[in-house]
Amino acid sequence: NAGVTQTPKFRILKIGQSMTLQCTQDMNHNYMYWYRQDPGMGLKLIYYSVGAGITDKGEVPNGYNVSRSTTEDFPLRLELAAPSQTSVYFCASKKGPGTGLSLSGNTIYFGEGSWLTVV
Amino acid sequence: QKEVEQNSGPLSVPEGAIASLNCTYSDRGSQSFFWYRQYSGKSPELIMSIYSNGDKEDGRFTAQLNKASQYVSLLIRDSQPSDSATYLCAVKWLTGGGNKLTFGTGTQLKVEL
Numbered sequence A: 001n002a003g004v005t006q007t008p009k010f011r012i013l014k015i016g017q018s019m020t021l022q023c024t025q026d027m028n029h030n031y032m033y034w035y036r037q038d039p040g041m042g043l044k045l046i047y048y049s050v051g052a053g054i055t056d057k058g059e060v061p062n063g064y065n066v067s068r069s070t071t072e073d074f075p076l077r078l079e080l081a082a083p084s085q086t087s088v089y090f091c092a093s094k095k096g097p098g099t100g101l102s103l104s105g106n107t108i109y110f111g112e113g114s115w116l117t118v119v
Numbered sequence B: 001q002k003e004v005e006q007n008s009g010p011l012s013v014p015e016g017a018i019a020s021l022n023c024t025y026s027d028r029g030s031q032s033f034f035w036y037r038q039y040s041g042k043s044p045e046l047i048m049s050i051y052s053n054g055d056k057e058d059g060r061f062t063a064q065l066n067k068a069s070q071y072v073s074l075l076i077r078d079s080q081p082s083d084s085a086t087y088l089c090a091v092k093w094l095t096g097g098g099n100k101l102t103f104g105t106g107t108q109l110k111v112e113l
Helices: none
Strands: A004-007 A010-013 A019-025 A031-037 A043-051 A054-057 A064-066 A076-078 A087-094 A108-110 A114-118 B004-006 B011-014 B019-025 B030-038 B045-050 B054-058 B061-066 B071-076 B085-093 B101-103 B107-112
Touching: A004 A087, A019 A031, A019 A087, A043 A064, A043 B101, B004 B085, B011 B019, B019 B030, B019 B085, B019 B107, B030 B061, B030 B071, B045 B054, B045 B061, B071 B085
Parallel strands: A010 A114, B011 B107
Antiparallel strands: A004 A019, A019 A076, A031 A043, A031 A087, A043 A054, A064 A076, A087 A108, A087 A114, B004 B019, B019 B071, B030 B045, B030 B085, B054 B061, B061 B071, B085 B101, B085 B107
């Protein structure tokens, strides 16, 4: 059972380079998220999607772009990488809107993380 | 700005003791509350959720919610070295789209032998 799969796990970028973090989930979840976590900090939401073709900004979207062409995939694009983007990136997914109180509807499943260093 | 605050710790407790982790949040319109455990170098995993005032127990874990005082806590009974991790409090707000969670910075728990 794969769950949420992120690639690559580790990457070193030079300032100004671009790259895409890949994320795919096999649980047929509608909601997908990208978070970043800086050392000693909590998770900050970069972008999210409530379904194929729909994306929206989170708390810290600057310097990133996303697309959601399929239910399964939610890639995160870094354009013109900067040292401030050195972080751990987590992709996550959730089954539905979770408007009720069910644990299954509200549980967010995380990928294993991608460690990105910009030098 | 909707905020979730936690003491970063580390909180050190001896093995077998009760660990008490606290979290406060800024918006009274918050809907539901979650505790995630994150081992070093790993992704967060959900361990407890709570929606109503009072206590919710699951094994050695008890989540407590007090909406009037805007705090949520996690108690870990009979703490084990394997409980050593960072515990993230997360809040889902009643307003705003996408069912987004706001996370606290986490409290590092160390259970000592």
